[in-house]
Amino acid sequence: MAKSIKEIAQELNVSKSTVSLVINHKAEQARISKELERRVLDYVEKVGYKPNSLAKSLATGRSNTIGLIVENIGDSFFGPFALHVEELLRKKNYHVLYSSTLGDPQNAQDIIDFMLEKKVEGILLAPTVNLEEHQRKILENKVPLVVFDRNSPEVATHYVHIDNGDSSRKACLHLQSIGCKNFGLITIDSDQPQMLARKNAYLQFCEETGMQARILQLPYNRLRQKGIAALRSWVSKNVDLDGLFFTTNYLCILGLKSLRSEGGEHFNFPLFSFDDHELFDILNPKISCIQQPLEPLAKTCVKVLLKEIDSGITSPKEYVISTNLIKR
Amino acid sequence: MAKSIKEIAQELNVSKSTVSLVINHKAEQARISKELERRVLDYVEKVGYKPNSLAKSLATGRSNTIGLIVENIGDSFFGPFALHVEELLRKKNYHVLYSSTLGDPQNAQDIIDFMLEKKVEGILLAPTVNLEEHQRKILENKVPLVVFDRNSPEVATHYVHIDNGDSSRKACLHLQSIGCKNFGLITIDSDQPQMLARKNAYLQFCEETGMQARILQLPYNRLRQKGIAALRSWVSKNVDLDGLFFTTNYLCILGLKSLRSEGGEHFNFPLFSFDDHELFDILNPKISCIQQPLEPLAKTCVKVLLKEIDSGITSPKEYVISTNLIKR
DNA sequence: TATTTCTACTAAAACGTATTAGTAAAGATA
DNA sequence: TATCTTTACTAATACGTTTTAGTAGAAATA
Numbered sequence: 260m261a262k263s264i265k266e267i268a269q270e271l272n273v274s275k276s277t278v279s280l281v282i283n284h285k286a287e288q289a290r291i292s293k294e295l296e297r298r299v300l301d302y303v304e305k306v307g308y309k310p311n312s313l314a315k316s317l318a319t320g321r322s323n324t325i326g327l328i329v330e331n332i333g334d335s336f337f338g339p340f341a342l343h344v345e346e347l348l349r350k351k352n353y354h355v356l357y358s359s360t361l362g363d364p365q366n367a368q369d370i371i372d373f374m375l376e377k378k379v380e381g382i383l384l385a386p387t388v389n390l391e392e393h394q395r396k397i398l399e400n401k402v403p404l405v406v407f408d409r410n411s412p413e414v415a416t417h418y419v420h421i422d423n424g425d426s427s428r429k430a431c432l433h434l435q436s437i438g439c440k441n442f443g444l445i446t447i448d449s450d451q452p453q454m455l456a457r458k459n460a461y462l463q464f465c466e467e468t469g470m471q472a473r474i475l476q477l478p479y480n481r482l483r484q485k486g487i488a489a490l491r492s493w494v495s496k497n498v499d500l501d502g503l504f505f506t507t508n509y510l511c512i513l514g515l516k517s518l519r520s521e522g523g524e525h526f527n528f529p530l531f532s533f534d535d536h537e538l539f540d541i542l543n544p545k546i547s548c549i550q551q552p553l554e555p556l557a558k559t560c561v562k563v564l565l566k567e568i569d570s571g572i573t574s575p576k577e578y579v580i581s582t583n584l585i586k587r
Numbered sequence: 588m589a590k591s592i593k594e595i596a597q598e599l600n601v602s603k604s605t606v607s608l609v610i611n612h613k614a615e616q617a618r619i620s621k622e623l624e625r626r627v628l629d630y631v632e633k634v635g636y637k638p639n640s641l642a643k644s645l646a647t648g649r650s651n652t653i654g655l656i657v658e659n660i661g662d663s664f665f666g667p668f669a670l671h672v673e674e675l676l677r678k679k680n681y682h683v684l685y686s687s688t689l690g691d692p693q694n695a696q697d698i699i700d701f702m703l704e705k706k707v708e709g710i711l712l713a714p715t716v717n718l719e720e721h722q723r724k725i726l727e728n729k730v731p732l733v734v735f736d737r738n739s740p741e742v743a744t745h746y747v748h749i750d751n752g753d754s755s756r757k758a759c760l761h762l763q764s765i766g767c768k769n770f771g772l773i774t775i776d777s778d779q780p781q782m783l784a785r786k787n788a789y790l791q792f793c794e795e796t797g798m799q800a801r802i803l804q805l806p807y808n809r810l811r812q813k814g815i816a817a818l819r820s821w822v823s824k825n826v827d828l829d830g831l832f833f834t835t836n837y838l839c840i841l842g843l844k845s846l847r848s849e850g851g852e853h854f855n856f857p858l859f860s861f862d863d864h865e866l867f868d869i870l871n872p873k874i875s876c877i878q879q880p881l882e883p884l885a886k887t888c889v890k891v892l893l894k895e896i897d898s899g900i901t902s903p904k905e906y907v908i909s910t911n912l913i914k915r
Numbered sequence: 916t917a918t919t920t921c922t923a924c925t926a927a928a929a930c931g932t933a934t935t936a937g938t939a940a941a942g943a944t945a
Numbered sequence: 946t947a948t949c950t951t952t953a954c955t956a957a958t959a960c961g962t963t964t965t966a967g968t969a970g971a972a973a974t975a
Contacts, residue, residue, distance in 0.1 A: 261728060262929055274955045279933060290953055312704040313650070314931035317641045317960050324705075332660060332685075333670035339661035342687055349694075354701055357660075357685050358672055366677075373682055376640040377652075400589060512865060519869045537840060538866040541847045591961055602925045607963060618923055645930045845950030 261427050262306050271302055282310070297523055316378060324354050326374035326382040328367065332359045335508065335536055336551070337385070343557035344383065351565060353380075362479060364389040372570070375400055376428065380556070381564045388451065404565030407560050409453040415575040419559045423453045426549045426582040427460035427506075430531055433547060433584060435468070439529060441500030443473035445490065445510050457506045457533060473497055477510070487517040494518065494526060501528045508534035511546065535585060545587035556580050590634050599630055606631070610638070611900050625790065644706060652682050653892065654702035654710040656695065660687045663836065663864055664879070665713070671885035672711065679893060681708070685904055690807060692717040694740065703728055709892045716779065731895030737781045743903040745895070747887045751781045754877045754910040755788035755834075758859055761875060761912060762830050763796070767857060770830030771801035773838050785834045785861060801825055805838070815845040822854060829856045836862035846850065863913060873915035883908050 264282070268275045268544040273295065280289045316322040327344055329337040337359075343397045345355045356379060360367040367387045374382060374398070381403040386394065397404045407419040434442050444461045447454055458474065465472040475493045477486050490513060494500060505511035511532035518526040532539065532548040541545040559578050567573065592610070596603045601623070608617045609627040617626075625863065633735055644650040655672055657665040665687075672681045684707060688695040695715045702710060703724070711732040714722065722742045725732045735747040764769050772789045793800040803821045805814050818841060822828060833839035839860035846854040860867065860876040868873040887906050895901065 264933095265931070274593075275932085276934080276955060276957095277953095280954095283933080285934095290951085292953060295953080309700065311645075311706065311931050312701075313641050313645045313706055314960090315933080317639070317645055317930090317962090318932045318934085320960080322641070324853070331670060333667035335663070338666035341724035342659060345660070345687060354686070354705075357683070359673055373638065376637055377682075378639065378641055512869075515866070515869045519666055536866070538843070538864075538870075541840075541843050542866075542869075543871065593961070597937065603962085604925060604927095604964080605923095608924095613964095615970080618921090623923080639961050642930090643930090645960090646962045646964085648930075787973080789964095 261311075262308055263311070264308075267299075267306065267308060268304060272300060273299070282308075320378075322378045323352060324356050324377065324379050324381055325568075326370075326377075326379040326384075327355050327357045328360060328370055328374075328382065328384045328386075329357065330360055330362055330387070332357055336534055336553075340553050340557055343554055344561060347557060347561040351561075360385075360387050362387050368393050371397060374389075375402065381405070381568050383407065383560050383564055385409060388449070398572070401572065403564055403572055405560055405564045405567070407556065409451050412452065417563050417575050417578070419556065419563060419578040419580065420453070421551050421556070421580050421582045423456035423542070424460040424463075426584075427457040427504075427533070428464060429582075429584050430533065430549055431461060431464040432502055433569055433586065434504060434529065437504035437529060440532075441470065441473070441499050441527075442504055443475065443494075443497060443500050444504050444506065445475050445477070446506040447510065447516060448476040448478045454506055461504065473500065477513075486513050487520070490514060490517040491520075502531070503528070504531045504533075506533045507540075508532050508536045508548070511539075511548075512536065515542070540587055547587045548585050550583040550585050552580060552583060564579055589639075590636055591639070591648075595627075595630060595634065595636060599627060601627070610636075619676075648706075650708055651680060652684050652705065652707050653896075654698075654705075654707040655683050655685045655700075656688060656698055656710065656712045657685070658688055658690055658713055658715070660685055664862055664881075668881050668885055672889060673880055675885060675889040681893075688713075690715050690717050696721050699725060703730065706915070709893055709896050711735065711888050713737060716777070726900070729900065731892055731900055733888055733892045733895070735884065737779050740780065745891050745903050745906070747884065747891065747906040748781070748906065749879050749884070749908050749910045751784035752788040754912075755785040756792060756859070757910075757912050758832055758861065758877055759789060759792040761914065762856045762857065762859055765857060767830035769798065769801070769827050770832055770857075770859075771803065771822075771825060771828050772832050772834065773803050773842060774834040775838065776804040776806045782834060789832065801828065805841075809839070812813075812842050815848070818842060818845040819848075819851070830859070830898060831856070832859045832861075834861045836860050836864045836867075836876070839867075839876075840864065843870070847908075868915055875915045876913050878911040878913050880908060880911060 264275050264278045268278045277291060278299055280286055281291060281296050282303060286296040325348060327341060329341060331337055332341055339358055348355055358370040360370065364387045367390050371393045384399055384406050385408040386406055391411050391414045394404065394411060394416060405417045405419060410418045431497060442460060446458050462472055477489060503514060505514055511530060514530060530546050532546055535548045535550040539548060553557060559580060592603050592606045596606045606627055608614055609619060610631060614624040615701040643784060653676060655669060657669060659665055662668055669685055673889060675684055684702060688698065693716045695718050699721045710725055712732060712734050714734055719739050719742045722732065722744060733745045733747060738746045738816050744762040771784060774786050790800055805817060831842060833842055839858060842858060858874050860874055863876045863878040867876060888906060
């Protein structure tokens with residue numbers, strides 16, 4: 260069905276080179292006559308020739324594809340982020356090979372291997388833990404790498420992120436400013452650097468103000484029913500709590516489900532979320548949050564990656580995107 | 588850095604064929620001696636050989652990649668759906684090339700062309716309007732195609748979907764059962780078949796019960812501020828409304844934002860959404876909905892597609908997945 | 916001992932493209 | 946008219962793999 264250059268060349272009684280050169284707009288520099296050029300062009304159009312991009316990539320070494328590795332393409336941060344990335348790259352004639360790690364390093368490693376085999380021209384990565392070796396592998400393969408959202412300090416890469424510590428501090432100050440004197444922190448039981456930074460800023464705030472630190476760490480892979488129950492009982496035990504600061508929006512949603520379920524009417528204090536959610540502004544009471552500006556984040560990632568692809572790998576830099584405090 | 592089979596063969600003083608055969612576990616059937624096999628295997632391991640999957644695909648005609656084309660990877664239906672698909676295919680050693688059309692046929696066409704050029708082994712597609720020709724093109728290229736969520740009746744393909752009409756009817760009956768006597772329908776101004784089916788079931792219900800039909804159709808690409816205002820004023824005008832049925836969850840969210848904004852306290856009647864949302868069960872009052880079971884949907888799509896890939900293209904069938912009515 | 920059968924490989928072609936060096940014919944130069 | 950340029954192409958090689966047909970030498974057969 261789909262014709263190859265070879266077939267087209269035979270049918271036109273010219274060489275493959277001629278056809279290839281014409282197709283790639285190199286007729287002029289290869290001194291192909293206008294007439295022949297037209298003849299080829301017309302025929303190519305007529306039979307609806309479509310190049311086999313595998314063969315093309317093999318020959319040129321360019322796949323026009325970049326890899327995007329996120330934690331979960333289905334969540335409300337990475338999904339829309341991915342959409343932005345795709346849109347930005349579409350304009351530059353790149354396409355995106357996505358994959359979700361679900362936080363599992365084994366998945367992440369498989370995905371990276373696969374992408375390297377597919378010869379992606381660059382990788383945008385939100386790393387899991389224990390991914391240092393594979394990140395190095397990417398760089399050893401001379402594939403540009405931009406890490407975002409979180410990083411592994413032990414391996415030097417371009418790193419696009421928000422200032423977690425500062426944002427977390429802003430959150431604390433906000434809660435203080437609206438009158439909370441004893442707010443707790445709900446976070447996740449993981450040593451991801453961005454989570455640590457959020458927690459540490461809270462601890463720092465406690466130290467400065469003398470507020471007693473109250474922290475609940477939930478295990479990452481038990482977030483549904485068990486998490487809801489654990490959270491509820493923890494809050495019940497800490498009777499003097501007058502506010503909660505969640506270090507991610509899915510934790511906040513968990514918190515909502517936990518505290519708003521039957522019998523939870525008396526848990527009536529402000530909640531604050533790290534990361535926004537499309538429904539936070541219609542809940543009652545409304546939920547204030549730190550908002551990560553997705554578009555600037557995506558833009559920076561894409562810009563940095565494309566620069567690396569164009570001009571070769573340069574020494575790693577850090578790009579900090581400032582967050583918004585949304586008061587509701 | 589990355590060695591090729593050719594280099595490995597030279598360094599071991601054997602032929603490329605030998606190396607290739609060993610790597611692909613065909614040493615036995617090609618009568619390669621155990622010793623040589625070991626020698627090759629060890630060396631391959633030692634130098635960390637990784638195949639170039641472009642070359643491999645070119646030679647074998649298999650890319651181990653399938654294309655997934657959705658409307659918006661960032662939304663709360665397609666995002667989690669995509670995750671399921673990815674997980675299911677990962678197990679079968681397939682990878683996913685995603686893309687979002689944003690409802691634009693031009694995007695959709697470009698994406699399809701790109702995927703055909705990339706030689707995906709199958710395509711999972713949620714079509715936009717005016718995509719008939721390109722769907723045919725996919726089939727002409729002998730690439731298995733499974734359409735889901737919506738379809739174009741003019742082109743015969745495998746089609747996995749929920750029963751929109753029946754589900755919509757269930758929704759109406761539910762609203763009736765909780766006492767609504769005059770509920771309106773908010774839908775989108777589009778002739779996507781699944782939207783028509785939802786609307787028509789409502790009209791049918793009106794006819795049967797004698798309820799007066801009240802329908803607001805919002806233009807798809809003006810869903811933000813303008814939509815909110817339009818919806819608010821429409822509801823204000825229809826003073827006897829005592830319930831609203833939204834044909835998608837994003838319309839429902841729009842509705843929430845519209846009716847719950849300042850001064851909207853008196854709009855206090857049940858809302859019903861087609862498609863669930865993670866926060867619908869903690870809003871007050873809770874929002875009932877039709878839930879599309881993502882996992883069965885994804886499973887069916889993947890199963891049908893893989894079967895096509897394995898055993899060649901078969902005559903199109905329709906697969907209807909039943910929905911759940913979630914009463915809250 | 917001449918022929919057949921195994922064994923253990925390898926040579927060669929193929930997948931579909933890009934690219935560079937080369938070439939035959941025509942025209943220009945001296 | 947012998948040499949140099951230019952024109953308009955094409956042949957050949959490469960990219961990295963898979964696969965099939967082939968082959969040299971050893972072993973078995975008759």
